[in-house]
Amino acid sequence: DSGVTQTPKHLITATGQRVTLRCSPRSGDLSVYWYQQSLDQGLQFLIQYYNGEERAKGNILERFSAQQFPDLHSELNLSSLELGDSALYFCASSVGGAGGGWSYNEQFFGPGTRLTVL
Amino acid sequence: AQSVTQLDSHVSVSEGTPVLLRCNYSSSYSPSLFWYVQHPNKGLQLLLKYTSAATLVKGINGFEAEFKKSETSFHLTKPSAHMSDAAEYFCGQHNNNDMRFGAGTRLTVKP
Numbered sequence: 066d067s068g069v070t071q072t073p074k075h076l077i078t079a080t081g082q083r084v085t086l087r088c089s090p091r092s093g094d095l096s097v098y099w100y101q102q103s104l105d106q107g108l109q110f111l112i113q114y115y116n117g118e119e120r121a122k123g124n125i126l127e128r129f130s131a132q133q134f135p136d137l138h139s140e141l142n143l144s145s146l147e148l149g150d151s152a153l154y155f156c157a158s159s160v161g162g163a164g165g166g167w168s169y170n171e172q173f174f175g176p177g178t179r180l181t182v183l
Numbered sequence: 184a185q186s187v188t189q190l191d192s193h194v195s196v197s198e199g200t201p202v203l204l205r206c207n208y209s210s211s212y213s214p215s216l217f218w219y220v221q222h223p224n225k226g227l228q229l230l231l232k233y234t235s236a237a238t239l240v241k242g243i244n245g246f247e248a249e250f251k252k253s254e255t256s257f258h259l260t261k262p263s264a265h266m267s268d269a270a271e272y273f274c275g276q277h278n279n280n281d282m283r284f285g286a287g288t289r290l291t292v293k294p
Contacts, residue, residue: 067226155226
């Protein structure tokens with residue numbers, strides 16, 4: 066158990082809908098990272114927040130947005146869902162990451178949320 | 184744009200034999216390179232990382248990887264495979280706040 070929690074575990078919705086995925090980082094971690102894992106695209110980095118502020122952006126679609134709240138939990142919002150958005154969405158956290166931080170801060174991954182868009 | 188290529192989508196070894204998972208990265212002045220393991224229905228776990236220190240990096244569970252700049256490679260090895268090593272392995276490269284992963288290599292370990 067990494068200490069990172071994600072809810073819900075599974076989510077089934079229809080095209081055009083909007084969903085929110087939630088992540089609670091490990092106690093003491095200030096950075097949260099979001100990843101998408103799909104059969105088509107593989108594992109892709111989406112976005113990183115550090116202490117409430119966006120720090121790095123990867124292949125995140127405009128239909129997707131995220132935020133990190135004062136209690137450091139994070140939410141990933143996916144809107145106007147398409148069939149191709151079906152994937153496993155991972156959250157990870159690390160202690161540091163003010164400057165991106167992959168080089169010096171190990172990321173601990175949550176179990177993921179499996180999103181199915183029908 | 185940087186890219187990471189994992190040369191084998193599937194590797195099968197017998198228990199007790201060596202493991203070699205191959206990864207090539209795109210050239211960068213000072214790459215940070217990683218190997219992660221993903222067991223079924225689990226998140227990723229960091230095995231090891233290279234951040235411009237020693238070129239031979241030792242990780243958890245007996246894995247190690249060697250950074251070879253001339254070959255732009257960062258292959259993962261283990262002298263003797265265990266059944267518990269069966270999983271998906273991802274090579275990753277970080278540069279300028281961008282993180283890219285390879286497509287993954289599924290390791291099967293036969294008894």
